[in-house]
Amino acid sequence: MTATQTQPVVPSFDDEETGRKLAIIISKGTLDMAYPGLVLGNAALGEGVEVDLFFTFWGFDLITRKTMHDLKFTMLGNTATHMPQGLGGLPGMTTLATSRLKRSIAEVGVPEVPDFLELVKDSGARLWACRMSADMNHITEADLYEGVDGIISAADFIEKTEGAQLLFI
Amino acid sequence: MPVTTIAGHDVHVDDEGFLTSPQEWSPELARTLAQNIGIELTDEHMKVIEFLRKDYAQTGETATIRRVQTVGGFPTKQLFQLFPKKPAKKMAYIAGLPKPHGCV
Numbered sequence: 001m002t003a004t005q006t007q008p009v010v011p012s013f014d015d016e017e018t019g020r021k022l023a024i025i026i027s028k029g030t031l032d033m034a035y036p037g038l039v040l041g042n043a044a045l046g047e048g049v050e051v052d053l054f055f056t057f058w059g060f061d062l063i064t065r066k067t068m069h070d071l072k073f074t075m076l077g078n079t080a081t082h083m084p085q086g087l088g089g090l091p092g093m094t095t096l097a098t099s100r101l102k103r104s105i106a107e108v109g110v111p112e113v114p115d116f117l118e119l120v121k122d123s124g125a126r127l128w129a130c131r132m133s134a135d136m137n138h139i140t141e142a143d144l145y146e147g148v149d150g151i152i153s154a155a156d157f158i159e160k161t162e163g164a165q166l167l168f169i
Numbered sequence: 170m171p172v173t174t175i176a177g178h179d180v181h182v183d184d185e186g187f188l189t190s191p192q193e194w195s196p197e198l199a200r201t202l203a204q205n206i207g208i209e210l211t212d213e214h215m216k217v218i219e220f221l222r223k224d225y226a227q228t229g230e231t232a233t234i235r236r237v238q239t240v241g242g243f244p245t246k247q248l249f250q251l252f253p254k255k256p257a258k259k260m261a262y263i264a265g266l267p268k269p270h271g272c273v
Contacts, residue, residue, distance in 0.1 A: 008173045009186035010205040011262055013255050039272055046234060048254030109235060110273045119235065119273075122245035 014048075021050040021164035023157070028169060029061030031071040031101055031113075032078075037169045038116045045123040052164065053120070054157045055148075056130035059169075060137065063129055063145045068114050073101045114145070121147040128152050128160075176201040187262055191225065194265030202263045210263070214251050217243055221264040231261045233271040 022044045026037040041051045061067040075081045075088030075097050087093060102112070111119060121127060129144055131153045141151060152160070173182050180193045186205075188194055199218055203210045210218075220241040224232045234257050238245050252259035257269050 008175050008205065009171055009182050009184070011186045011258070013206050013259060013262075042273055046255065046257050108273075109233070109271065111235065116273075119238070119245055123234070123249060 019050075019163075020048075021052070021161065022167065023052045023054065023161035023164040024167045024169065025054045025056060026059035026062060026169050027057045029058030029067070029071060031073040031098060033169065034062050034071055034113050035105070035110070035116075037167070038113070038120060039110070040167065041125055042116070042120050042123065045120060045125055050164075051120070051125045052128060052157070052161050053125055054128045054130060056133050056154075060129065060133045060139070062113055062117070063127065063148050064139060064143055065145060066143065068117070068145060069112075071098075071113055073098045117145060117147055126160075128157055130154065130157075175205075183267075187267060188265035189267075191222075191265050194222070198265065199263050202265070206259060206262060208252065208259065208263070211251075213247075214263070217241065217248065217251060217260060218264045221260055221266060225264070225266050230271075231257075231264075231266045231269040233257060233269045233273060235271070235273050 022041065024037045024041050026034070028034070037053065041053055044051050055063050061071060072094055074094045075083060076085070078088075079085075081088070088097075110116070117127070127145075127148045129148050129151045131151050134140070134151045141148070171182055171184070172179050173186070176198055178193070178198060180198070181189045183189050196215070199215070200210050203214065208214065217237065220237065220243070221232055224236070224240065232241065234245060234248060237243050237248060237260070248256045248260070261268050
């Protein structure tokens with residue numbers, strides 16, 4: 001059915017100024033667990049939502065220069081690979097699983113972790129490193145990806161993200 | 170599928186107002202579409218829009234921000250400046266294309 005509208009139909013992109021904010025805590029450092037937070041954060045940024053990312057514990061690997069290019073995926077302890085658990089312990093399996101996953105991710109046009117961080121940074125995200133994790137690992141700002149906005153305490157992060165929706169990964 | 174009159178032309182749009190027939194688009198129409206959502210089109214905007222049109226003709230899919238950056242060569246920061254807040258949707262709307270489906 002076709003109906004001619006007298007008033008033009010215009011999308012209401014900015015009608016709802018909700019001031020919506022999203023805070024994402026990234027606590028895992030494996031390749032597979034690096035992506036959910038980055039993908040969702042990036043999607044939120046594209047919808048005009050303010051996004052703060054807090055990297056803590058193993059999540060620190062995503063923003064540490066030494067490790068960010070070399071995150072790994074292991075089959076061990078991951079029943080969702082639907083392979084016998086013993087296989088994951090064989091020599092070279094983590095390297096193989098990592099390169100397979102990297103290829104699958106690249107095939108769908110999704111960037112590697114360092115490029116992805118740059119993408120969310122350029123899209124307006126704020127990146128925070130956890131003070132406690134930095135102290136535990138004797139890491140300073142010089143060891144971190146240059147896009148990180150600062151090393152802050154958990155309390156500071158809670159303060160900065162007042163009113164935000166929270167996602168823990 | 171509603172038909173709406175934009176800049177004196179009858180065009181087919183979906184319920185949100187996105188054009189459903191890319192061939193009904195023209196650069197003149199783009200100017201009005203942009204005004205509808207509060208954007209004054211400049212040459213910089215048009216370069217991005219032209220890339221989206223060309224890319225859609227080749228791939229049959231609307232380019233995501235990531236693709237506009239990597240294939241089109243437009244920096245992400247610039248896209249957010251030109252099409253504030255919701256760049257992917259705004260670019261697609263002005264280019265007369267469907268909303269992009271990709272996650273990134």
